[in-house]
Amino acid sequence: MSGASHRISGAGRFSQAKTARFSFDGQSYAGIEGDTLASALLANGVHLVGRSFKYHRPRGILSAGAEEPNALVEIRRDAARKTPNVRATVQELYDGLEAQSQNRWPSLSFDVGAVNDIASPMFSAGFYYKTFMWPKAAWKSLYEPKIRAAAGLGVSPDQPDPDHYSSRYAHCDVLVLGGGAAGIAAALAAAETGVRVILADEQAEFGGSLRFESGAKIDGQDGFAWAQAAVAKLTAMDNVRVLPRTTAFGYYAQNFVGLVERVSDHLKAPGHDLARERLWQVRAKRVVLASGAIERHMVFADNDRPGIMLAGAARTYLNHYGVAVGRNVGVYTANDSAYAAAIDLKKAGVNVAAIVDLRDNPTGPVIDEARALGIEVNFGRAVIRAGGKLRVSSMTVQPKNGGGERTIPVDAILMSAGWTPSVHLFSQSRGKVAFNDETKRFVPGTYAQDCVSVGACNGTDGLSATVDEAYAAGAKAARDAGAKTAKGTKPKVDASESWSRGMLGAAPGAGPDTTVKAFVDFQNDVTAKDIRQAVHEGMRSIEHVKRFTTNGMATDQGKTSNMHGLAIAAEMLGKPIPEVGLTTFRAPYTPVTFGAIVSHARGPLFDPTRKTAIHPWAEAQGAVFEDVGQWKRAWYFPKAGEDMHAAVDRECVAVRKTAGLFDASTLGKIEVVGPDAAKFMELLYTNPWEKLEPGRCRYGIMLREDGFIYDDGVVGRLAPDRFHVTTTTGGAPRVMNHMEDYLQTEFPHLNVWLTSITEQWAVIAVQGPKSRDIIAPLVEGIDMSDEALPHMSVREGKICGVPTRLFRMSFTGERGFEVNVPADYGQAVWEALWAEGQKHGAAAYGTEAMHVLRAEKGYIIVGQDTDGTVTPNDAGLDWAVGKKKTDFVGIRGMARPDLVAKGRKQLVGLKTKDPKVVLEEGAQIVEDPKQAIPMKMIGHVTSSYWSENCGRSIALALVAGGRDRIGETLYVPMPNGVIEVEVTGMVFFDETGGRLNG
Amino acid sequence: MLLIRCPYCEEERPELEFRNAGEAHIARSANMAGESDDDFEKFFFIRSNPKGIIYERWRHMHGCARFFNAVRDTVTDRFVMTYKAGEPKPSKLPGVGK
Numbered sequence A: 001m002s003g004a005s006h007r008i009s010g011a012g013r014f015s016q017a018k019t020a021r022f023s024f025d026g027q028s029y030a031g032i033e034g035d036t037l038a039s040a041l042l043a044n045g046v047h048l049v050g051r052s053f054k055y056h057r058p059r060g061i062l063s064a065g066a067e068e069p070n071a072l073v074e075i076r077r078d079a080a081r082k083t084p085n086v087r088a089t090v091q092e093l094y095d096g097l098e099a100q101s102q103n104r105w106p107s108l109s110f111d112v113g114a115v116n117d118i119a120s121p122m123f124s125a126g127f128y129y130k131t132f133m134w135p136k137a138a139w140k141s142l143y144e145p146k147i148r149a150a151a152g153l154g155v156s157p158d159q160p161d162p163d164h165y166s167s168r169y170a171h172c173d174v175l176v177l178g179g180g181a182a183g184i185a186a187a188l189a190a191a192e193t194g195v196r197v198i199l200a201d202e203q204a205e206f207g208g209s210l211r212f213e214s215g216a217k218i219d220g221q222d223g224f225a226w227a228q229a230a231v232a233k234l235t236a237m238d239n240v241r242v243l244p245r246t247t248a249f250g251y252y253a254q255n256f257v258g259l260v261e262r263v264s265d266h267l268k269a270p271g272h273d274l275a276r277e278r279l280w281q282v283r284a285k286r287v288v289l290a291s292g293a294i295e296r297h298m299v300f301a302d303n304d305r306p307g308i309m310l311a312g313a314a315r316t317y318l319n320h321y322g323v324a325v326g327r328n329v330g331v332y333t334a335n336d337s338a339y340a341a342a343i344d345l346k347k348a349g350v351n352v353a354a355i356v357d358l359r360d361n362p363t364g365p366v367i368d369e370a371r372a373l374g375i376e377v378n379f380g381r382a383v384i385r386a387g388g389k390l391r392v393s394s395m396t397v398q399p400k401n402g403g404g405e406r407t408i409p410v411d412a413i414l415m416s417a418g419w420t421p422s423v424h425l426f427s428q429s430r431g432k433v434a435f436n437d438e439t440k441r442f443v444p445g446t447y448a449q450d451c452v453s454v455g456a457c458n459g460t461d462g463l464s465a466t467v468d469e470a471y472a473a474g475a476k477a478a479r480d481a482g483a484k485t486a487k488g489t490k491p492k493v494d495a496s497e498s499w500s501r502g503m504l505g506a507a508p509g510a511g512p513d514t515t516v517k518a519f520v521d522f523q524n525d526v527t528a529k530d531i532r533q534a535v536h537e538g539m540r541s542i543e544h545v546k547r548f549t550t551n552g553m554a555t556d557q558g559k560t561s562n563m564h565g566l567a568i569a570a571e572m573l574g575k576p577i578p579e580v581g582l583t584t585f586r587a588p589y590t591p592v593t594f595g596a597i598v599s600h601a602r603g604p605l606f607d608p609t610r611k612t613a614i615h616p617w618a619e620a621q622g623a624v625f626e627d628v629g630q631w632k633r634a635w636y637f638p639k640a641g642e643d644m645h646a647a648v649d650r651e652c653v654a655v656r657k658t659a660g661l662f663d664a665s666t667l668g669k670i671e672v673v674g675p676d677a678a679k680f681m682e683l684l685y686t687n688p689w690e691k692l693e694p695g696r697c698r699y700g701i702m703l704r705e706d707g708f709i710y711d712d713g714v715v716g717r718l719a720p721d722r723f724h725v726t727t728t729t730g731g732a733p734r735v736m737n738h739m740e741d742y743l744q745t746e747f748p749h750l751n752v753w754l755t756s757i758t759e760q761w762a763v764i765a766v767q768g769p770k771s772r773d774i775i776a777p778l779v780e781g782i783d784m785s786d787e788a789l790p791h792m793s794v795r796e797g798k799i800c801g802v803p804t805r806l807f808r809m810s811f812t813g814e815r816g817f818e819v820n821v822p823a824d825y826g827q828a829v830w831e832a833l834w835a836e837g838q839k840h841g842a843a844a845y846g847t848e849a850m851h852v853l854r855a856e857k858g859y860i861i862v863g864q865d866t867d868g869t870v871t872p873n874d875a876g877l878d879w880a881v882g883k884k885k886t887d888f889v890g891i892r893g894m895a896r897p898d899l900v901a902k903g904r905k906q907l908v909g910l911k912t913k914d915p916k917v918v919l920e921e922g923a924q925i926v927e928d929p930k931q932a933i934p935m936k937m938i939g940h941v942t943s944s945y946w947s948e949n950c951g952r953s954i955a956l957a958l959v960a961g962g963r964d965r966i967g968e969t970l971y972v973p974m975p976n977g978v979i980e981v982e983v984t985g986m987v988f989f990d991e992t993g994g995r996l997n998g
Numbered sequence B: 001m002l003l004i005r006c007p008y009c010e011e012e013r014p015e016l017e018f019r020n021a022g023e024a025h026i027a028r029s030a031n032m033a034g035e036s037d038d039d040f041e042k043f044f045f046i047r048s049n050p051k052g053i054i055y056e057r058w059r060h061m062h063g064c065a066r067f068f069n070a071v072r073d074t075v076t077d078r079f080v081m082t083y084k085a086g087e088p089k090p091s092k093l094p095g096v097g098k
Helices: A037-043 A112-118 A127-131 A136-150 A181-191 A223-235 A311-319 A337-347 A365-372 A424-428 A463-480 A528-536 A542-549 A562-573 A594-598 A615-620 A644-657 A677-684 A732-746 A771-778 A823-840 A847-856 B037-044
Strands: A019-024 A027-032 A072-076 A082-087 A097-100 A166-177 A197-200 A240-243 A246-252 A256-262 A277-289 A293-295 A308-310 A328-333 A351-357 A377-379 A381-388 A392-399 A406-409 A412-416 A419-421 A432-436 A441-446 A451-453 A493-495 A519-521 A624-628 A631-636 A660-663 A668-673 A697-703 A709-719 A722-727 A753-756 A761-767 A793-799 A802-808 A816-822 A905-912 A924-926 A937-947 A952-960 A969-974 A977-984 B003-006 B011-014 B019-023 B053-059 B067-073 B079-084
Touching (some): A166 A463, A181 A197, A181 A463, A197 A277, A223 A240, A308 A311, A311 A328, A311 A337, A311 A412, A328 A381, A337 A351, A337 A365, A351 A381, A351 A392, A351 A406, A365 A377, A392 A412, A419 A441, A463 A493, A519 A528, A528 A542, A615 A631, A631 A644, A631 A847, A644 A660, A644 A847, A668 A677, A668 A732, A677 A722, A677 A732, A709 A802, A732 A753, A732 B053, A761 A771, A771 A816, A771 A823, A816 A823, A847 A937, A847 A952
Parallel strands (some): A197 A240, A328 A351, A328 A412
Antiparallel strands (some): A019 A027, A246 A256, A256 A277, A293 A419, A392 A406, A432 A441, A624 A631, A697 A709, A709 A722, A793 A802, A802 A816, A905 A952, A924 A969, B003 B011, B053 B067
């Protein structure tokens, strides 16, 4: 055991534990294994651990648990592993732990920012809203950057998180949240019936308040020892999963609960095999909430001095960790539980200077015992002030109705205003809390889900009543979840502690007539005065008071402060507490790391990456890829010394001169099969299909019901009852969904099957005058002559010995083919075609050249040249709408008044007057460049490229009344000057289309 | 995360497997081309957006891929019942008064 100054020999549960060295702000200390950072610091007499958020006041350790608002530190493992805002009361000590205090400069004991404390009258509630209003321009340039720099406590890590996190789903019959006496009793009762039970607790050790309740005895054992034995029994059962260090942070719909398990933050050298944290997403048939209660502090002047802490926390440090939080402690209370702390400390040899009790004449065994131990007890008195700065040095006591002051020297003050039931998870489950007027507590009222609260979180007082209630609730939860038998025995409580009440709001000496700093919310530096001021300035709703003062809005979510804040606001408003109402508790209960939520979904696993069968070949050729949805597509294939421009120009010229090969595998493909396939196609596309002969293809347009273009693609009819439909790359999933929707719900009478075949077929486009020469030698069973296989036709046969659906079609305007082969053969067939192509000087081309070539021909790309507000007519595609058809999706929408009105934006071509100037896609178009700003914009550029084949730039644009403007000059104003353009038709190359058969 | 019962799979499955597909029981006219502007507006644009019980379409996207109808309470988010596409709007709802 270490020789730390405040470790009490014989006290605590880790007397045999090994020493663990650690450092805080560079100074080295000794703690013991089993300590938290907080208990180890206290063992060394260190109370000052941080500076407050707004006033930079020195702060110490308030609590011994998750509710801690003050003791937030940075834990460093290495350069990348720096975790800010870790609660020292939760962080378990390991040998070599390095911690740093936060929000201070240059040092914790001398902090320049503390000037804010002296200037604090300036920083009252609502300060930011009122002060930084004027001048307006200064907000962006001056105020916001300064405020942002000053805000926040810790510093974010600046390197990627090197740790890994894991994630699990789990199902159980009974999920017990909280592992104190109540949770353990409920888990035992449920587990004994044989149903699947999960028991989780946020602490490293189970037991909850049994960690400090020295007066508890269950089944003949000390309460904490009973808890360990009971949990060991549960752990050994096959139907039980016991999760220590696991916080239930969110309670979602239908008993879906999020828990985060801290797997390795307590280990000296976790290694990379262990995840840092594990996210559990649990679906439970029944949930038992056993989340306990949180002690409240007393609201009095300078109640934030280091050394002032919750009485229950001081008791935990003594009874669990063997640490005395001071040598001469004062107690300030409105509740019995602080007496127990004083008694335990006194028995351990610590001097208790005085107990100051706000109540007038409380009676009870603990009070008698305190007196019997010779502790001075003062009733009806208040602590009106604490002395000291970096550590409390005294408490000043006054009768609560006024009178003479007396200052008592102390080195710690233990305080208790009573206990607040932890209804956070219950409230998150959408349950409604009810206010118990007698005990002045919000307790679970109306339940919204299949859960039950037991013990302190349900407002149940006393260990015996808690265990009875919890055991019965655990057994009932198991029965409700389907359990048949129960054969256990209820734990028997032999001795228990019982506490009464407490008080809410500001104590005497911190009332409305004072200007003292009596803190309500330590983490956000909110005082009783701030809350009164909020009411004074007109805030009536507790939600407004909360936002105006930020009370309860820090990362501790007001675990210690909410009830005090509410009571002070209610007093000011002259309304009873339930009428003012409690603010809503939201997830997470305590902060959750992004790592735990993101888990493995980062880097390459963030989103699936789709690669075509031909991808490895393109990669080997040095292709540059672009992302198209989840697909990686070859963008261009640069040769040595080529930039993108040179590569794309070369690829475009090669296609028109000889031939090019293009990987079109990402195109969406859907097979529409069945006796009613043609009828279905008639309804889903604008075009007529019934008369399309098998073996022929047609360019199809799909609309939404509103009449706007949704997708397009070439469709081949393989047989009377079989269509091979292609879609845009990005549109494939939604087109499939759209088709299924209509087939299942609007046209279920049609006998049709839809199958996605995108991944099944690799597609190799071979385009250019030499395309047939390249393909023909490898094809079997298909007559490749123009007569037998004209433009827009499809045949099934073989290529390189494997099945193919060979389309004669063109997205370049050249003679062209698209070779579909089963994806497994994609790369082999590509390589064979590539070898043939080499004989003719063919090039591989990427998506950029594909875009240029199609734009040269005025072929649109849905989603680039259309934006969801473009009709077939707008796009110049009226020819593809079946005029005699009586129904198809979009037929009525297309006829809406606005969609047939004059002056709609239409797709046209644009040629810059200077052929070398390439327009920017998205650039706006105006009629008169000299008009005043804001100019009237009549359209925008949708596609724009340098066309090496045309020897000039080309562009497509949506322009109001565009087709009537052909020949007109319009203007594109840009930052560097106005660009003059001529409106043209959409075809820039081979207007007659002769090259399709060239 | 909600649990939704697929009436085709006859199983409760997590919300992740499903996609909402908008309000249910809005019939597409058999004579679409002949609809008046007003009728088309009602059919295509107007939705009830109730506070309380809503009838809506869902698809068991990552399951059987079928579209079906569901009755959900928009206040509690609770699914009251689900039923197959094409079945009539239920006149009585389980566990709902009136």
